[in-house]
Amino acid sequence: MPMNTGQFNNLYTRKIDEAFFEAWVEEPEQWSRIANDKKGDSNNHTTQIIAGMSAWQSKKELENAKEQRFKQGPLIVTEYEPFGVEVVMSREQIDDAKYGEVEDMARDAGHAGREAVERNFANFLNELYDRPFYDGKPIFSEDHPNYGDAGGTQDNKITEALADGSLKNAIILFGQQRDEGGKLIGSNPTKLVVPASLQFTAATILQSALVAGTVNNDKNVIPDMELVVNKFWDTQKRWMIMGSRHKINHIWRVQPEFKKKPFMEDNGAQKWLGYFREANEATNWRHVVGSDPA
Numbered sequence: 046m047p048m049n050t051g052q053f054n055n056l057y058t059r060k061i062d063e064a065f066f067e068a069w070v071e072e073p074e075q076w077s078r079i080a081n082d083k084k085g086d087s088n089n090h091t092t093q094i095i096a097g098m099s100a101w102q103s104k105k106e107l108e109n110a111k112e113q114r115f116k117q118g119p120l121i122v123t124e125y126e127p128f129g130v131e132v133v134m135s136r137e138q139i140d141d142a143k144y145g146e147v148e149d150m151a152r153d154a155g156h157a158g159r160e161a162v163e164r165n166f167a168n169f170l171n172e173l174y175d176r177p178f179y180d181g182k183p184i185f186s187e188d189h190p191n192y193g194d195a196g197g198t199q200d201n202k203i204t205e206a207l208a209d210g211s212l213k214n215a216i217i218l219f220g221q222q223r224d225e226g227g228k229l230i231g232s233n234p235t236k237l238v239v240p241a242s243l244q245f246t247a248a249t250i251l252q253s254a255l256v257a258g259t260v261n262n263d264k265n266v267i268p269d270m271e272l273v274v275n276k277f278w279d280t281q282k283r284w285m286i287m288g289s290r291h292k293i294n295h296i297w298r299v300q301p302e303f304k305k306k307p308f309m310e311d312n313g314a315q316k317w318l319g320y321f322r323e324a325n326e327a328t329n330w331r332h333v334v335g336s337d338p339a
Contacts, residue, residue, distance in 0.1 A: 061317065064148045065303040068155030076166035076295055078273045079238055079287070080325065085125060085298040092328040094118030094179060096192040096225035118192035118225065119179040123326040125298040128161055129319060130154065136313025151303075151317070158301055158319055166295060167277035169325040170238075173293075174283060174337050184293075184327045185285070185335035193226040201330055206338045207239065207246050207284045212267060215286050215334045222331050232288040232332050236271045240278040247272050247284070285335040292329035298322040 083090075096116040104110050132154050134147055173184040182189055185202040203218065205211035219234050239247045251272050270286070287293070299322040306316045 060148065061151045061305070062303055064151040065155040065158075065317075065319075066301075068152035069159050069301060071156075074159075075163055075275050075277060079170075079236075079275065080166065080293050080295040081291070083294050083296045085296045085324070089125070090123040090296055090324065090326065092121040092123075092326075094121065094192060094225070094329075096194075097228075099193065099195060099227045114194075116192055116194070116225075121179045121326070121328050123296065123324045125296070125322045125324045126165075127299075127320065127322045128158075129321075130157065132317040132319065134315050134317075136315075139313075139315060154303065154317070154319055158303075158321065162321070162323065163277045165323070166325055167275060167279060170275070170278050171280065171283070173285075173327060174335060178327055178330070180330070182330075184330045184333065185337065186330065189330050191223075191225050191227070193224075195227045199223065201334045203334065203336045204338055205336055206282060207243050207250070207336065209250050209267070211336060212237070212250055212286070215336060216268065219286060219288070219332075219334045224331070230290075230331055232290055233268065234270060234286040234334070235289050236273050236287045237284065238273045238275065238287060239284045240280045241274055241276040242281045243284055244272075244274040247274070282338045283336065285333055288332035291332040293327045293333065294325070296324045296326065298324065 094117070096118055098113040098115070102111050132150070134150060138147055138150075175183060178184050180190055180192075183202075187200045187202050188198040189201065191197050191199065199222065200218065201222065203211065203215055205214060216234055219232070222230050222232065224230055237247055237251060251267060251270060299320065301319070301321040303317055303319050306318065309315060
C-alpha cells in the first residue's frame with residue numbers, strides 16, 4: 046500500500062519524539078534514588094506542620110486524664126518552576142538526514158532536559174545545608190525548634206569528614222530524633238548519599254570488612270545501607286544518611302513534554318517545544334542527618 050505524505054510525516058514525528066524520550070532515560074535517574082517522586086495537581090504544594098502529643102501519662106482511678114492538644118506549626122507552600130526550550134531544525138537538515146542528524150538532535154534535546162532536572166536537584170541538595178527552610182533553619186541544623194508544648198531544640202547535623210567513626214556518630218544521632226511532641230520516631234537509616242568525590246571512601250566503609258593495604262581485620266558492624274552516589278552534587282566533602290520515611294521530595298507538576306508545532310515555518314523549518322514544570326521541597330528535617338565538614 047502506498048504511503049501518503051501525511052502518514053510519512055506522522056511516522057517521522059513519532060520517531061523524533063521517541064528519540065527524545067529514549068535519550069532522557071538512557072542513564073538511570075539520580076535524583077529519584079534520593080527524593081520521593083510525587084505528582085502535583087494544583088498551582089502549589091502545601092504542607093501543614095502539626096505538633097502532636099507527648100507520651101501518655103499514668104493516672105489514678107477515677108481521675109481525669111491529662112489533657113493534650115495538637116498544635117499547628119508552619120505552613121509550607123512550594124511553588125513550581127517551569128522550564129522550556131524551542132528546538133529548531135532547518136528544512137535542509139530535515140531533507141538531508143531524516144533518521145540521522147535530526148534524530149541525534151532530538152536525543153541531544155532529551156539529554157539537555159534531563160541535565161536540567163539533575164542539576165536542579167543537585168543544587169537543592171546544597172540548599173539543604175545552606176538556606177533556611179520552614180522552621181527558620183537549614184534542613185541540616187544543630188538547633189531545630191520543636192513546635193510541641195515541651196519546646197526545646199533538636200540536632201541533625203555533624204561536621205565530620207566521612208569515615209567509619211563519623212558515619213557511626215551520624216547513625217547514633219539519627220536514632221535520637223524525636224517528633225514535635227517529643228516521641229522517639231523509631232526510624233533507621235537506609236541510605237548513605239555522597240558526591241562522586243567520596244564514592245570510594247563510602248564503598249570502603251560500607252562494603253569492606255578488610256581495608257585494602259592495611260592490617261585492619263575488624264568486622265564491619267555498620268548497619269546495612271544502600272550507597273547512593275550523585276555525580277551532579279557539586280561538593281567535595283558533604284554527605285548525608287537517610288531513612289525510608291524522609292520528606293525530601295521532587296514533584297512533577299507537568300512531566301517532560303516534547304511536541305512538534307503543527308505548522309511548518311515560512312522558511313521550511315520545523316520546531317519542537319520542550320517543557321516541564323517541577324519543584325524540589327523538604328517538609329521535615331527528620332529521618333535525615335547531614336555532615337558539612339569545615
